[in-house]
Amino acid sequence: MVDHAARVLKELGVTEVFGVTGGSIMGFFDALALEDVEIYMFRHEQGAAHAADAYGRVKRRPGVAAATSGPGATNLVTGIANAYFDSAPMLAITGQVPTSVFGRDAFQETDIVGVTAPITKFNYQVRRPEEAGPALRTAYRLAYEGRPGPTLVDFPRDVQLQRYLCEEEEQAYLPVDFSKYRPPRPDPAAVRRAARLLAAALRPVILVGGGVYWARAWPEVLRLAELLQAPVVTTLPGKNSVPANHPLVMGPAGMHGRLEADAALANADVVLAVGTRFSDRTVGRFSPEMREKKVIHIDSDPSEVGKNVPPTVGIVADAKAALQALLRELPAVPRRDRRFLEWLLYVRRRYEEAMENWARRMRKFAPWKVLKTLREVAPPDTITVTGVGSHQMWAEQHWDVYVPGTWLTSAGLGTMGFCVPAALGAKIAARDRPVLCIDGDGSFQMTMNNLALVRDYNLPITIVIFDNRALMLVKHWQIYLYDRRIVATEYTSRPDFAKIAEAYDIEAVRPTSLDEVRKWADWSIRTQEPLVMIIDIDNEEDLVLPWVKPGDWLTEAVKPPGLEDLSLTYSPDWEPPRPMAAEASTTAGR
Amino acid sequence: MEAVEMGVEEMGNARGLYELEVEAWNGMDAVMRIVNIARRAKLRYTEMRTVFEPTGRLRLRLMGWGEGSEARWLAAKLERMPEVYRVEARLLRPDEDAFPA
Structure with a gap:
């Protein structure tokens, strides 16, 4: 049956599969290789799932991640949930123990259909070989039809290995009414x-x-x-x-x-x-x-x-x-x-001025200045991926997206570890475009093992680690909401990220100025050489402001220093300050 | 019990006993996925019954107390499931004193 399944994927246009092999999926991997589908060997299934998610967002068609039963399948779960909460098209394919031992706690048995039910748009366990083709076509199509989302098809090992020639014309899909995913005309x-x-x-x-x-x-x-x-x-x-x-x-x-x-x-x-x-x-x-x-x-x-x-x-x-x-x-x-x-532009101007003033007082790099420097260097169509943490929030505020479709982040689930594997998936989807991974040290450490793919498959991505040696967004909350009790949010100086990069044969640098940031980013993007750039951030100063506390209204945002007098409540009587009035109604972008 | 038989669009946010009827395929796996969504609705369930038909279809009936907005949310979520052919939600018994889950 796996031969047929691989052929169906090929017919659907699948040319790449991300995954980790194992006893219950190796037959399928073998069939994929025979169909010349390129297999990207991730070092952890979570990475494969994030890569498929990012690939799907860039290509606008599902990325495919495959894993074996049990831990292989459960390792995919975070990536599947991430795709679900960000409505990204992806197809997960999992191996499963033979049907004869279902429910007997067989080695590496996990009910992955049950586990992923709340985080998939659709999932299906193939019990007979003739279901494989319809199940794959259905799951692939559902992943992008209407609101995109992840789907999963589970292949028990005995079903995979059954002989299936598909001599008669098989039904294309499972009995799904796809028409309901076509949005109605506006009323x-x-x-x-x-x-x-x-x-x-x-x-x-x-x-x-x-x-x-x-x-x-x-x-x-x-x-x-x-x-x-x-x-x-x-x-x-x-x-x-x-x-x-x-x-x-x-x-x-x-x-x-x-x-x-x-x-x-x-x-x-x-x-x-x-x-x-x-x-x-x-x-x-x-x-x-x-x-x-x-x-x-x-x-x-x-x-x-x-x-x-x-x-x-x-x-x-x-x-x-x-x-x-x-x-x-x-x-x-x-x-x-x-x-x-005009008032909103006044708020913007005050905000930008305050950030400039704040940056001058910072002991180490001001994260937003690093982002603005990188933006100057990166071509407009650069695909930018973030991890999750304070660096992501700085990027939310200060990274300007010029071309729709070039911003990938883990928004709904907030998955630390998204950046490196998602950047790899994006690079596989768009090899002709620069891919910039803006990560934090905490987020980076969760999936950095996937750096191995950079040289294995020639995927030159530029990784910038905002290194504050802390789980800074949580520390931020501890400072504001827990009377500064800092619990389990500060790291030591280990590991040395430059040595980690070196172990994977990737150039690493620790710039000491914005000019050096500019120079190295330009080198990496222009020469298409992978790079790990480590940005030293002070974890006492790295408080992402403005910040609306949980449960507060938007006008109650904690503002950056120097904006204490600025009200976020508009008054129709507002008058522009004199110098601004003289400049008429300029609406230039940031 | 005297049913009011109010459709999901007309039932507003009235508090009371709601009934949802779901027609789907894919056996117990579909039931599991339906229940997965239903348990996230703020309804206090009183009954669930499923009939598996020889055609491969199943009919699942859920009853629970709560607000119309929750019943409507659940019906809309279930309707989006690929396994589901049809969902009908109705208010069986209005009761402003009823409390949800």
Whole structure:
């Protein structure tokens, strides 16, 4: 049967599989090799799953991860959950013990279908050889149809080894009604109601989530923003959906959002939310403030509309189709008072000035200055991947995404260890483009064993480790919320990351200035040589601000030093300070 | 029991006893996946019954106390499952004093 399964994958266009082999999957790996599918030998199955997730996000078709039964399969679980919470298309294929010993606690038996039920869009255990083809085609298609997500197919070893010639034409799919994943056309009445709300809004704001990327709807978002003169704010995954250098894009809002984005969302009277599930990380808290706003919620998944915030108007539709319909309904909007936008740009300017001043006082590198330096060097289409931790939050605030689809992060699950394997998966998906992995020392240590693939498969990625020797986001909470009791968040100076890199035959550097950061990043990207760059960060100073405490509202953000006088609550009576008024209404990007 | 028979769209957020009927395929694996989602809804369940038909289809009936928004969330989540052909949710007995899970 495995020969047939490998052929089906090949027919589906699968050319690469990421995984770790083992007793219950080796027959399938053998069949993949016979079909010339390239197998990338990850050093841990979690890495293979993250790579498949990232590959899927870049290619916009499922990445495939394969592992053996028992620990091989359970090691995939974190990666599968990560793909689930970030709606990324991936297919996991697991070996399983023979059906004859099911439930007998056989060696390396785990009910992986049961384990992954809550974190897969679909999973299926193949009990007969003739099910393998339909199961694979179904799982592959479901991974990208409608809202993307991970799927899993489990192959018991005895079924794998049964002879199956597939002489008759087999059914293509399992009995799934795929049509329900095609979003309905936007309801014209709902679109009209939404258009009326937007036309009458005093301070409309567009909140963009990751769904805008999947719907390729960023041109419509920007046209609508320009028509309405509405600021655009994003979620963390929504950074991937709109170019940060558009003058109306304020950046990400939320717990570690940018001040001008938090201010925009907090002071909106009408929020047009597109392709987002209204995470608590984005809005701080749902009530009372969020529920007092008029919310138009567009999502292709009907179970998301009204899940966290009851919308005034809910539109279940493809984001692109819904926005096009809205644009048709909004032929002419009276030009609004630009005061609100001017105020947001004032907030931005104060914020940037405060960060510059803060950077001058830092004993070691200011993380955001490193990011801005890297951004100057990296070409616009560089794929940027992050780990999870303070470096990720700094990147959320200060890394500008110029090309939609070039920002990969673990947003929903918040998986430390995502960066290195996801960067490898992204590089496999786009070998012609630079891939930059912005990681933290804690996150890096969770999956650094996968560095072995860099030389094994010639995957020259640029890794920048923000090395504060701490689990800094937790330490941050300990400082603010636990009376500075620092428990289990500070590391020693071991291991030496330069030696780790050297062990994998990768150049490592410890820059001492931003000029050196620029020089080495440029060298790595230009020459396509892998690099590990270790950035020394002080773990007493590395507090990611602004920060909205859990349960607080966006205007209550703890601001960076020097902004104590800056209110995030908009007043219609606000007057621009004199020097700014003289510059008219400049809307230049950051 | 006198059923109100209110559809999922009309039931608003009324508190009471809800019934969900699910038609699906894939046997016990589907039941497991349905239950996995149902246990995350804030409903206090009173009954669950499944009939496996010779055609390979199954019919699962769930009853539980709670708010309309929870029943609606659960119905929407179940409807998204590839194994599920049909979901019907209805309010059987409004009861503002009922408490959810």
